Amino acid sequence: MTITITAFENSPDRGRGLARDMRVRWALEEVGQPYEVRLLSFKAMKEPAHIELHPFGQIPTYEEGNLALFESGSIVFHIAERHAGLLPDDAGARARAITWMFAALSTIEPPIIERATARFQERDQTWYKQRLSMIDERIRQRLNGLSARLGDADWLDGAFSAGDLLMISVLLRLRESGMLREYENLSAYVARGEARPAYRRAFEAQLAVFTAASAS
């Protein structure tokens, strides 16, 4: 059955691979599953046909036959559960990899998103600098814990897993802040993720969409 995902017709990150379709593309590349992409304008994302697929009017979605899913974490998990390469076979190691998936999305990502939202919504406010330093303090608390746990290992728990895929995707959103550079092992961890052939293929695919949109 054909897998179809949705992505931005014209991504606000200008093809830097930070939109959430990238996680799903990367997962599909890791397990070697072909997929099609339906591109959406900001307007189309809020129309009833898309709200039917995604109640919050966002991307990505995942369609395969009668199955329709949203939430990048859930889609990556669905792919990882059905195809070898993203979750270990051992039950304990599998549960720990899933733990890192949730940690990426519910512990590490929220303050990083809050930072991006503040940069967008509060940039012109008198309080902006003070707020940014409060958020950065919270991000550093989480990164301290993550960096200490990773230590000098290549991946968070044994072999590369869907937990690493989501964690690296989330950390990449911090790169422009310069904060990642404060953590040598986390920078190297992110670079290891970006060097994976599956990551490269996914990155090029989303960049091609942006390049085509800006040429037209």
Add this chain to the structure above:
Amino acid sequence: MTITITAFENSPDRGRGLARDMRVRWALEEVGQPYEVRLLSFKAMKEPAHIELHPFGQIPTYEEGNLALFESGSIVFHIAERHAGLLPDDAGARARAITWMFAALSTIEPPIIERATARFQERDQTWYKQRLSMIDERIRQRLNGLSARLGDADWLDGAFSAGDLLMISVLLRLRESGMLREYENLSAYVARGEARPAYRRAFEAQLAVFTAASAS
């Protein structure tokens, strides 16, 4: 094998069931699994023995034999995968229930946590009122989508699932804001969750911890 979870020795929510051990207690009650609780002081949560279990020094954790997990989402999923009652058997319905688990934790909860953090950290700042209204606007956008999708159904996708368990747990954190009352169907949805016998048992158990701590 004995299941042991961790919880606050003296919960900052004063026994209102908003701490994240409540989700795990509720899941264990739904599937009828007994468990033990190890209570932690704020100091003990930051000590090496606990950081070994939870790299971010938080509660809850879950131990069962050699397996140690953190992240309430991952723990609830682990329980739901091993015992009947929290995930449907049908593969499509199961994937959709897991989607709601991720939606609860990565789409609905983050702005609700941001609100709680602002109330704690920014209450005395000149900008507080303006910030609160920006956050509330974002929360309402998400609640609008959730309320429209729920409609007049009892649960988010067919039978009660781990997705509802997490979503209701997250929505309960909004109650004191009064915002839930703006959505009649979401208020009724949360009340249906609270009326479940498993919820009641979990609630009483966490309340008993707080009552004992404040009496001593």
